[in-house]
Amino acid sequence: MCRNFLPDPLPDGLVPELLDQARRAPSAGNAQAVEFCVVTHPEDYWRLTLTPERRAEFPWPGLLVAPVLLVVLTDPERYVQRYAEPDKAHTGLGDGPDSWPVPYWWVDAGMAVHSLLLGASAAGLGSCFFGAFEHEAAVVKGLGIPSDRRVVGIVALGYPAAGRPSSSAARPRRPLDEVVYYGDPL
Ligand SMILES: Cc1cc2nc3c(=O)[nH]c(=O)nc-3n(C[C@H](O)[C@H](O)[C@H](O)COP(=O)(O)O)c2cc1C
Secondary structure, eight states: OOOOBOOOOOOTTHHHHHHHHHTTSOOGGGOOOEEEEEESSTHHHHHHHOOHHHHHTOSOGGGTTOSEEEEEEEOHHHHHHHTTSTTTGGGSGGGOGGGOSSOHHHHHHHHHHHHHHHHHHHTTOEEEEEOOGGGHHHHHHHTTOOTTOEEEEEEEEEOBOOOOOOTGGGSOOOOHHHHOOOOOOO
């Protein structure tokens, strides 16, 4: 993840190309409920989420200059409706969002975001996925997003500049044999 960007604009057409790739990510029942709000004047986002006081001590000023922010959205109701259709009704997942042991609207958003990040990297861009945290309602209202959408997070896109890594990035990768279970029968 890149948290220090150059302010340079992105070439025309690149963002739609990346989003076209992201929307092809797999989705449960092919529900395709991940959506994106393109913010080409990122200040429209930052003024909703960063007060002047917080901005003064914000640890990643280089994130604020990224030329594009993509707010990643999902629509749980679309999953419920899809799984109420005849070919899926036997699952019981059409009864409501609380019926889902794993809420696939978040999973599918992760799949789409990762496609986006890979595409951005292949195009020579830096990107950073970050959360909206307590600002979800303000972001939805302030950017004119339909009120029933959930904000999964935001992808900042732009050309990378040198900068210090985050404290999380310093964590070493867990070794392969620590993250893989073979499920051998006892
Ligand atoms: C679901 C998710 C949420 C994240 N949220 C944030 C965030 O709010 N702020 C941030 O700076 N980085 C965030 N990150 C980035 C992680 O810190 C980063 O991916 C991790 O430290 C590994 O670094 P790397 O992606 O550069 O290898 C998030 C990553 C994921 C997958």
